[in-house]
Amino acid sequence: MNDIHCTQADLSMLLDGVLSPDGERAARAHIAGCTLCASRFRALGTFDRALRSLPLVSVSPGFTASVMSALDPVMPASRAFRFAPWIAFQAVLLCVVLLGLGVCLAAGFITPGGSAAVNPPGGAHELFERAIAACGSAVTSWLGDFAHAGPFLIAFSAALVVIMLALLDRNYARKLIRR
Amino acid sequence: MSETFSPPGQSNRDRRGNRPPVTDNDSPIVEAIRSGSVRSFSILVDRHRDRAMTLAVRLLGERGEAEEVVQDAFLRAFRGIGGFRGDARFSTWFYRILYNACMTHLRGNNGPVQEDLPPEEALPAAEEPGVHEQLETEEVRSILMQEMARLPAAYSAALTLLYVQELRYGEIAEVLSVPLGTVKTNIFRGRELLRRRVLERTGEEVGSR
Numbered sequence: 101m102n103d104i105h106c107t108q109a110d111l112s113m114l115l116d117g118v119l120s121p122d123g124e125r126a127a128r129a130h131i132a133g134c135t136l137c138a139s140r141f142r143a144l145g146t147f148d149r150a151l152r153s154l155p156l157v158s159v160s161p162g163f164t165a166s167v168m169s170a171l172d173p174v175m176p177a178s179r180a181f182r183f184a185p186w187i188a189f190q191a192v193l194l195c196v197v198l199l200g201l202g203v204c205l206a207a208g209f210i211t212p213g214g215s216a217a218v219n220p221p222g223g224a225h226e227l228f229e230r231a232i233a234a235c236g237s238a239v240t241s242w243l244g245d246f247a248h249a250g251p252f253l254i255a256f257s258a259a260l261v262v263i264m265l266a267l268l269d270r271n272y273a274r275k276l277i278r279r
Numbered sequence: 280m281s282e283t284f285s286p287p288g289q290s291n292r293d294r295r296g297n298r299p300p301v302t303d304n305d306s307p308i309v310e311a312i313r314s315g316s317v318r319s320f321s322i323l324v325d326r327h328r329d330r331a332m333t334l335a336v337r338l339l340g341e342r343g344e345a346e347e348v349v350q351d352a353f354l355r356a357f358r359g360i361g362g363f364r365g366d367a368r369f370s371t372w373f374y375r376i377l378y379n380a381c382m383t384h385l386r387g388n389n390g391p392v393q394e395d396l397p398p399e400e401a402l403p404a405a406e407e408p409g410v411h412e413q414l415e416t417e418e419v420r421s422i423l424m425q426e427m428a429r430l431p432a433a434y435s436a437a438l439t440l441l442y443v444q445e446l447r448y449g450e451i452a453e454v455l456s457v458p459l460g461t462v463k464t465n466i467f468r469g470r471e472l473l474r475r476r477v478l479e480r481t482g483e484e485v486g487s488r
Contacts, residue, residue, distance in 0.1 A: 112467045116441070118448050147474050151442045154424060156329040157336045159346055164324045167353045171317060 106130055106137045111144050191262040198256050204234075305369035312360055320357055327370065328353075331377050333443045337427060337435050338381040348384050352377040367453060374444055375454045378436060385432075419481055426476045434469025437462055 106114075106127055113119045114127045131137045305326070311319040331352065335345035356373050363372050427435060440451045452462045 108471060109467050112470060113463065116448070116466065118463065147470070150420065150423060151438070151470075151473075154420065154427070154442070156443065157333045157342070157345075159328045159332045159349065163328055163346070163350070164321050167324050167350055168318075168321050170350070170354055171320065171357055 105134065106140070108140070108144075111137070111141050114141070115144055115148055188263055191259050194262070195256060195259045198259060306365065309360060309363065309365070309369050312357070320353075323356075323369070323373075324353055327373060330443050331374070334374065334377060334436070334439050335381055337439050338378075338432055339384060340428065344384065348380050349377065352380045355380070367450065370444060371446060371450045371453055374440065374446070375456075378454050419477065422480050423473070423477050426473055426480070429476070430469055430473060433465050434472065437465040438469045438473070441466055 110119070110123070110127055114124060114131075117124075119127060131141055305323060308319050308322050312323075328349065331349045332345060335349050335352075336342055339345045339348065352373070355376050359376070363369065427438070430438070436455060437451055440446045440454055441448075446454065448459060448462050448466070451466075452459045455462065457465075
């Protein structure tokens with residue numbers, strides 16, 4: 101048997117299960133062969149059980165009702181910001197499709213009646229130039245003639261609103277709507 | 280929720296005298312509250328009210344004040360639940376709010392927030408075993424509760440969070456905002472001080488000094 105007895109701190113930590121695995125193994129091995137430490141450990145365990153068995157202090161009757169009635173009904177607890185990645189992804193996808201459609205329409209690659217593109221671009225460089233020009237013409241045509249570019253831009257704006265809403269927690273959005 | 284909850288004011292022990300178990304499963308309720316179900320908050324209140332009250336009474340001493348502070352802590356928790364990230368258990372987060380509320384209350388009353396802890400040599404030496412048999416009698420339990428109320432707040436808080444809230448050492452460190460080593464020390468020293476005082480009052484000799 102080891103002559104060095106467990107300290108009270110060791111026994112306390114062993115009781116609470118916070119000794120290192122090696123420390124716990126060593127302490128248990130020592131206790132198994134040392135009647136004094138074993139008795140101290142048992143005594144500590146008895147005291148531990150006594151502490152665990154102390155009664156709780158009860159709140160007054162009606163406590164929960166009192167707390168609930170004090171809650172602000174207009175301010176349900178919510179996160180002010182919660183990213184909804186799936187909705188945001190769908191909205192971004194919609195934006196890309198609408199933007200592409202708008203560019204194609206403005207560049208004359210496709211026509212609203214469904215006819216084939218007139219004078220398709222010859223290469224990537226020309227396609228890029230025509231796409232840039234198309235973006236410019238979409239803006240100017242929206243300013244000049246709302247009837248052509250308007251629906252596309254309205255849909256694009258709507259998609260942006262969806263993205264914004266996706267970034268907001270639904271409770272927060274609900275709160276904004278209530279206001 | 281399939282769980283049933285005892286109505287307010289009802290005994291917090293079952294027929295065999297056991298406390299209701301501490302549940303770790305607050306997350307679904309917290310999510311429900313965050314989704315707008317205000318009524319779900321009453322489930323959390325029912326679950327934690329008596330343990331919260333026990334901590335507050337042990338720290339503040341006075342029952343009426345303790346109940347006010349517990350109610351205030353619940354309201355703060357409700358308002359702040361949007362900021363609860365869920366990294367820790369709800370109970371850890373809530374008891375931190377409660378502990379801070381108790382400390383603020385004590386400071387407001389110029390209470391003993393920073394008490395002088397007993398010096399190391401005042402702690403008991405290990406006594407001879409065989410003196411603990413009486414601990415489970417009602418009389419000694421009453422002494423134990425009285426002595427618990429006399430403990431310095433640092434020891435009382437750590438022991439209550441360990442034995443009543445059933446938190447782990449790391450969680451206790453989070454609640455009290457102290458290093459883990461301080462928690463270990465306070466639990467060990469608090470328990471030993473309490474044991475010594477109880478044994479002295481019950482007429483037992485603290486042996487082998």
